[in-house]
Amino acid sequence: MQRYLIQRLLYTFVSLVGLSILVFILLRAVPGDAAVILAGDESAMTEEDIDEIRTEMGLNDPLVVQYVRWGGGVVQGDWGISLFTSQPVLSLIWPRLPVSVELGLMAMLFAVLIAAPLGILAALQQDGFSDQVLRFISILFLALPNFWLSTMVLVLGSRWYGWVPPVGYESIFSNPWYNLQQFTIPAIVLGTSLAASLMRMMRSSMLEVMREDYIRTARAKGLVERKVVLRHMLRNSLIPVVTLFGLMAGVVIGGTVITESIFSLPGMGRLVIDTINRRDYPMVQALIMIFGFATLMINLLTDLSYAWLDPRISYSK
Amino acid sequence: MTNSQEPNQTTLDGGTMAVRSDSERPWIIGISKALWNKPLGFWSFFVLLIITVFAIGANWLAPYGIDDSTGLYTAAPGFSHLFGTDHLGRDVLSRTIFAGQVSLRVGFMAVALGTIVGAVAGLVSGYFGGYVDQIIQRIVDVMMSIPTILLALTVIASLGADALNVTLAIGTALAPRTARVARGSALSVKELDYITAAHALGSTPVRVMFRHVLPNAAAPLIVIASVQLGTAIITEASLSYLGLGVPLNVPTWGNMLSGAGLTYMTKAPWMAIFPGLALTTTVLALNLFGDALRDILDPKLRGSK
Numbered sequence: 001m002q003r004y005l006i007q008r009l010l011y012t013f014v015s016l017v018g019l020s021i022l023v024f025i026l027l028r029a030v031p032g033d034a035a036v037i038l039a040g041d042e043s044a045m046t047e048e049d050i051d052e053i054r055t056e057m058g059l060n061d062p063l064v065v066q067y068v069r070w071g072g073g074v075v076q077g078d079w080g081i082s083l084f085t086s087q088p089v090l091s092l093i094w095p096r097l098p099v100s101v102e103l104g105l106m107a108m109l110f111a112v113l114i115a116a117p118l119g120i121l122a123a124l125q126q127d128g129f130s131d132q133v134l135r136f137i138s139i140l141f142l143a144l145p146n147f148w149l150s151t152m153v154l155v156l157g158s159r160w161y162g163w164v165p166p167v168g169y170e171s172i173f174s175n176p177w178y179n180l181q182q183f184t185i186p187a188i189v190l191g192t193s194l195a196a197s198l199m200r201m202m203r204s205s206m207l208e209v210m211r212e213d214y215i216r217t218a219r220a221k222g223l224v225e226r227k228v229v230l231r232h233m234l235r236n237s238l239i240p241v242v243t244l245f246g247l248m249a250g251v252v253i254g255g256t257v258i259t260e261s262i263f264s265l266p267g268m269g270r271l272v273i274d275t276i277n278r279r280d281y282p283m284v285q286a287l288i289m290i291f292g293f294a295t296l297m298i299n300l301l302t303d304l305s306y307a308w309l310d311p312r313i314s315y316s317k
Numbered sequence: 318m319t320n321s322q323e324p325n326q327t328t329l330d331g332g333t334m335a336v337r338s339d340s341e342r343p344w345i346i347g348i349s350k351a352l353w354n355k356p357l358g359f360w361s362f363f364v365l366l367i368i369t370v371f372a373i374g375a376n377w378l379a380p381y382g383i384d385d386s387t388g389l390y391t392a393a394p395g396f397s398h399l400f401g402t403d404h405l406g407r408d409v410l411s412r413t414i415f416a417g418q419v420s421l422r423v424g425f426m427a428v429a430l431g432t433i434v435g436a437v438a439g440l441v442s443g444y445f446g447g448y449v450d451q452i453i454q455r456i457v458d459v460m461m462s463i464p465t466i467l468l469a470l471t472v473i474a475s476l477g478a479d480a481l482n483v484t485l486a487i488g489t490a491l492a493p494r495t496a497r498v499a500r501g502s503a504l505s506v507k508e509l510d511y512i513t514a515a516h517a518l519g520s521t522p523v524r525v526m527f528r529h530v531l532p533n534a535a536a537p538l539i540v541i542a543s544v545q546l547g548t549a550i551i552t553e554a555s556l557s558y559l560g561l562g563v564p565l566n567v568p569t570w571g572n573m574l575s576g577a578g579l580t581y582m583t584k585a586p587w588m589a590i591f592p593g594l595a596l597t598t599t600v601l602a603l604n605l606f607g608d609a610l611r612d613i614l615d616p617k618l619r620g621s622k
Contacts (some may be wrong), residue, residue, distance in 0.1 A: 014455055019459050022463075023462070026474075027474060142601075145600070147559075148593040151579065152590075155583060242541075250463075254466040258559070270465070273559055273561070279425075291464065292462045295462045295464065296462045301464070
């Protein structure tokens with residue numbers, strides 16, 4: 001286990017370095033735009049002035065030098081200065097983090113609470129009425145684009161129920177009731193497609209396990225059905241579901257970008273869109289790095305949780 | 318559904334699949350016949366066909382042009398304008414049809430790009446193994462650590478937003494997943510006897526890869542491409558909706574939902590409802606079709622429905 005852990009951590013580290021290179025190249029290969037943006041639209045700036053800014057910002061140095069300088073800063077907690085507000089990037093991102101984390105966690109919680117019981121129900125009643133209905137609903141929700149669903153909820157909600165999402169963000173710690181009013185609907189909308197795919201996975205995974213010999217054995221030795229389902233089927237069918245959950249973390253993170261933009265939640269996802277529109281490259285760089293880092297960490301945790309769920313996997317070679 | 322006994326395919330990583338080799342008939346006929354027996358798959362194919370026909374024939378089939386004004390502003394859906402008209406008096410049905418053309422083209426090109434790049438990278442990675450494999454897999458890991466829409470956004474942030482860049486961005490974002498699938502297929506066959514035989518007969522590695530390994534990866538690649546087409550279309554729509562996709566003057570399903578579609582949402586909801594429905598229907602049909610295709614092409618999953 002320990003050896004696997006070290007190997008896995010090493011992989012994650014290599015991926016992180018790769019991520020930083022990818023993000024750096026993608027956003028810095030654009031010829032010296034940052035200087036032009038900083039110079040603004042004023043025609044008073046001559047090409048020479050802009051070039052001076054470029055040299056000042058180090059944009060005229062070779063890419064490798066720039067990368068090492070930027071990467072060194074990142075390690076030391078200096079992620080650069082926003083081109084738009086001239087404040088340190090991290091100090092701008094930091095306050096936004098709780099919003100995205102809360103939204104993501106709530107969406108995942110909602111998805112699990114809905115998907116797990118429904119998936120089990122569908123599997124236990126395979127090809128029955130509720131199974132058919134659930135399968136249809138899940139495949140429909142997989143196809144519903146997140147942004148369209150959000151728009152419909154917003155518009156129809158205000159039209160029919162006079163529901164308007166509260167403006168002005170309040171933290172869950174300072175004003176829990178207000179905060180939940182603000183987050184519940186967006187989180188549910190964000191969680192629907194996740195719930196749909198989790199339910200499908202739960203169902204097929206349960207169906208696979210139901211046919212195993214040890215389930216028959218469990219019944220044969222006289223276990224009550226509830227115990228067969230909960231202790232033998234559920235636990236064994238969780239592994240593929242956990243894998244999917246890890247994979248879906250990326251989808252949720254991507255989804256926060258859209259959901260936060262539509263429901264005007266001041267999170268990191270909305271910040272990405274704002275900063276791309278302003279071409280504030282240091283901010284975009286930092287945000288993509290953080291999102292990628294989060295995904296890599298979730299994948300790591302997913303892999304490690306297999307060992308806990310399935311004692312057969314011990315990772316000791 | 319388990320009427321025909323399939324030979325048990327054992328694959329190395331358990332997740333890949335191999336095409337049956339027991340039939341003599343051309344594969345396309347085999348697939349069509351199997352599809353006929355899957356009502357959901359068949360109907361979704363039928364729906365996709367209709368959508369494609371409308372997209373390709375938009376110039377002839379759409380009752381009005383993209384920017385033609387009908388003189389009626391925000392008119393509700395009715396017999397003369399099935400989907401209503403928008404704030405500039407344009408026929409929403411016609412615009413939805415034209416938008417389908419752009420959305421499908423961007424989606425299709427992006428998937429083609431992602432599949433070609435991903436398949437080549439994945440085959441090379443799985444077939445040659447060693448350092449090549451390690452390097453390609455680390456790149457794939459990194460790319461997969463960024464969610465599809467964010468990776469696409471990053472590419473657009475550096476290239477700028479227009480139809481071609483959106484295609485490139487989505488294609489780039491899809492490629493790593495295809496590479497994973499192609500690599501798995503390559504791994505599952507590269508130790509088999511017929512590959513060794515091909516080597517013994519003096520085939521070059523490149524020839525073996527494309528003539529013998531690629532056909533084995535075809536089935537899973539087709540399945541993942543059909544699912545990715547749905548992802549690509551939704552991603553394009555999302556990007557356009559966020560104002561970072563296809564420019565607003567070109568109608569796409571995503572564009573029609575943003576901007577004026579949003580502003581007029583309460584007054585003329587049909588402006589946003591119908592493009593959204595078209596988008597959902599297309600993606601739904603693609604998902605169902607992909608499901609059916611996977612059942613047909615993957616003997617391991619057959620009968621486990």
